[in-house]
Amino acid sequence: MLTAVSIDANNEIFFLAYGIVDTESTESWTYFFRNLRCLFATEGCHKDDWTFISDIMRGVDAAIHDFYPKETRRICCQHLYFNCKTAGWSGSTFHKLFWIAADAYNEYVFEKAMTKIKEHDVAPEKYLRDVLEQWSKKMFDSKVCCDHNTTNIVESFNSCTKAFRDMPMLTLLEAVRNWVMKRVGSRFDKAINMEPDQLIEYAQNILQSRSDDSRFCHVTLCGGGGEREFEVRDRHVKFPINQDLMTCGCGKWQGSGIPCKHGLRVIYHQRLEPTNFISTYFKGAAYKATYARHIHPMANPTHWPSFDVPQILPTNVKRSAGRPTKQRRRAPHEARKGKRHKNNWNFQGVEA
Ligand SMILES: [Zn+2]
Known part of the structure; x- marks a missing residue:
């Protein structure tokens, strides 16, 4: 299959x-x-x-x-x-x-x-x-x-x-x-009663955890001009933010479609609503469109109408030896589930 x-x-x-x-x-x-x-x-x-x-x-x-x-x-x-x-x-x-x-x-x-x-x-x-x-x-x-x-x-x-x-x-x-x-x-x-702008549970959870982390960030500079640009300091690292383009120097906002902790810091600083800065893919309208139609229930095969179509014969099955596998095919040297990898490529004192 x-x-x-x-x-x-x-x-x-x-x-x-x-x-x-x-x-x-x-x-x-x-x-x-x-x-x-x-x-x-x-x-x-x-x-x-x-x-x-x-x-x-x-x-x-x-x-x-x-x-x-x-x-x-x-x-x-x-x-x-x-x-x-x-x-x-x-x-x-x-x-x-x-x-x-x-x-x-x-x-x-x-x-x-x-x-x-x-x-x-x-x-x-x-x-x-x-x-x-x-x-x-x-x-x-x-x-x-x-x-x-x-x-x-x-x-x-x-x-x-x-x-x-x-x-x-x-x-x-x-x-x-x-x-x-x-x-x-x-x-x-679930989708039927959703509001078009309603945030989906998955995005809500991500937003919540990034929101908690954003407490440790500080908006250090607000840019002027037409574009709303900001600089956010996260401990000792600074990240440039473009609120209009919904991007952050850390890459997470544009990569995930949900504001990163730095972006959220700016959004809260501006007293704006985070939901307005999340991709529409994570909102009710998209979810509703995905599940706009459901799969209709089907009658028992004995109750099916008869069609005047040629009978489909089974294909010639090339059966391989042994029982068919149920598990995903693992690569030759891939560890079995639950096994720890061996530590044979070790060098010390390296932190990324
Ligand atoms: Zn960021």
């Missing part, structure tokens, strides 16, 4: 499509993406500059590019880290520096972590610089307003539907449809 999922305003799974294929290959992914594109076109959506992130899968890259030539690719940092580990670059310090670079919203923090990596070994630094896909948060397009750099969302979808994987084909399809129907149904009910 091949699936495409996305993230809604509340940072939860929005299920897009699923399809059954005989085997995983460029051909089967091509079939999947061709139909995904058709599905969007049927709904009147011709957007082709989507951002994709996927697990390591056979044939997915070529297939995506065929149907979405303007795509942006992100690579799952969890996988990227394991590639590094396979190459022999591991240990708690490398792990820490890698994740500082991956989660950096700005050039400064990114470069600092990369320099520290290079000081110890030039090879991993070169390898990471040569990665074609976007992986560090500072590389992401601010228009996307989504700062995910792992495929955890896919993992959580897989664990939700794991119980169905052993079922016969039609039962599997029906179980997934039912699962999606229930989820969409409850969100449809």
Whole structure:
């Protein structure tokens, strides 16, 4: 079963499509993406500059590019880290520096972590610089307003539907449809009474925690002129803010679509309402549009009307040896769940 999922305003799974294929290959992914594109076109959506992130899968890259030539690719940092580990670059310090670079919203923090990596070994630094896909948060397009750099969302979808994987084909399809129907149904009910400008729970929580942190920041300079520019001091570091463009030197505001603690300091200083400085993606109108339609209940197959269509025969299944896997395919040297990484790339006294 091949699936495409996305993230809604509340940072939860929005299920897009699923399809059954005989085997995983460029051909089967091509079939999947061709139909995904058709599905969007049927709904009147011709957007082709989507951002994709996927697990390591056979044939997915070529297939995506065929149907979405303007795509942006992100690579799952969890996988990227394991590639590094396979190459022999591991240990708690490398792990820490890698994740500082991956989660950096700005050039400064990114470069600092990369320099520290290079000081110890030039090879991993070169390898990471040569990665074609976007992986560090500072590389992401601010228009996307989504700062995910792992495929955890896919993992959580897989664990939700794991119980169905052993079922016969039609039962599997029906179980997934039912699962999606229930989820969409409850969100449809939630969206119905939402005000267009109402902030979604996910954004509210982020706003709350950044708001708490903003207490330690100080607005040191208010710029004049047409543009509302400010300088905010966070302990010993200063960050320039442009309130009109909704940007901060730390990169988090534009990267996440929600004001960072520095931005919030300015907003409170100006006695303005933070909700007005949050991307519309996190508001009621967007959530309502996402769940504008729900999946209608379906009758029992015995009650289905009969159609004069040719009978679809099953495909020739190429069955591989053993039981079908339920777990995500892990990279050869990827640690099993819960196992700690070995500390064999250790050097001391390095803090990013
Ligand atoms: Zn900031």
